[in-house]
Amino acid sequence: KQEVTQIPAALSVPEGENLVLNCSFTDSAIYNLQWFRQDPGKGLTSLLLIQSSQREQTSGRLNASLDKSSGRSTLYIAASQPGDSATYLCAVGIFGSNTGNQFYFGTGTSLTVIP
Amino acid sequence: NAGVMQNPRHLVRRRGQEARLRCSPMKGHSHVYWYRQLPEEGLKFMVYLQKENIIDESGMPKERFSAEFPKEGPSILRIQQVVRGDSAAYFCASSPTAYEDYTFGSGTRLTVV
Numbered sequence A: 001k002q003e004v005t006q007i008p009a010a011l012s013v014p015e016g017e018n019l020v021l022n023c024s025f026t027d028s029a030i031y032n033l034q035w036f037r038q039d040p041g042k043g044l045t046s047l048l049l050i051q052s053s054q055r056e057q058t059s060g061r062l063n064a065s066l067d068k069s070s071g072r073s074t075l076y077i078a079a080s081q082p083g084d085s086a087t088y089l090c091a092v093g094i095f096g097s098n099t100g101n102q103f104y105f106g107t108g109t110s111l112t113v114i115p
Numbered sequence B: 001n002a003g004v005m006q007n008p009r010h011l012v013r014r015r016g017q018e019a020r021l022r023c024s025p026m027k028g029h030s031h032v033y034w035y036r037q038l039p040e041e042g043l044k045f046m047v048y049l050q051k052e053n054i055i056d057e058s059g060m061p062k063e064r065f066s067a068e069f070p071k072e073g074p075s076i077l078r079i080q081q082v083v084r085g086d087s088a089a090y091f092c093a094s095s096p097t098a099y100e101d102y103t104f105g106s107g108t109r110l111t112v113v
Helices: none
Strands: A004-007 A010-014 A019-025 A032-038 A044-051 A056-059 A062-067 A072-077 A086-096 A100-105 A109-114 B005-007 B010-013 B019-024 B031-037 B043-050 B053-056 B065-068 B075-079 B088-095 B108-112
Touching: A004 A086, A010 A019, A019 A032, A019 A086, A019 A109, A032 A062, A032 A072, A044 A056, A044 A062, A044 A072, A072 A086, A100 B031, A100 B043, A100 B053, B005 B088, B010 B019, B019 B088, B019 B108, B031 B075, B043 B065, B043 B075, B075 B088
Parallel strands: A010 A109, B010 B108
Antiparallel strands: A004 A019, A019 A072, A032 A044, A032 A086, A056 A062, A062 A072, A086 A100, A086 A109, B005 B019, B019 B075, B031 B043, B031 B088, B043 B053, B065 B075, B088 B108
């Protein structure tokens, strides 16, 4: 069974800092990996999706990497802003004809960017 | 395209009542997934449906919970005789095929009092 762990559980940084969020998973046979943002009481916003054949994806100030062999992914946020404050979720996708594309989620990293 | 629509956004039920959560997938999407987020826990898969078929319900509690995705209309997650432990955020997602990325709705927050 896939287990997804995110470290740290909470992070507080001053505005402008670069930061790294970590995600580890136990089974390297993944279909894809996705990073989401969740604001309090809100839904999920997809940030970056990495297919299993890819090593990284970039969007603006965000960069996500994937190392399947070691079971790790990182989300790098450059020049953090107060508006980046949210919970960041890592989700590891598996695929099967009888399962579709299911995600296993970590419990998230709660990020606070201090102005 | 309006995205994945879930309603209601918030639902309050007394213990023992029934809760019906609705999910309208994006236009052209025939695959629906339901996830549950319990307080202080990560999202967990519940059920995967295609039109008129349940494909995988391995994450559904064995009792009181059921799901459907009829030929016409939204997907419904039904919880009978709700208990306090059912209080959670329930998210659905839809995709056009089993292989493609999917989009999450904003969720229904169920509170059982």
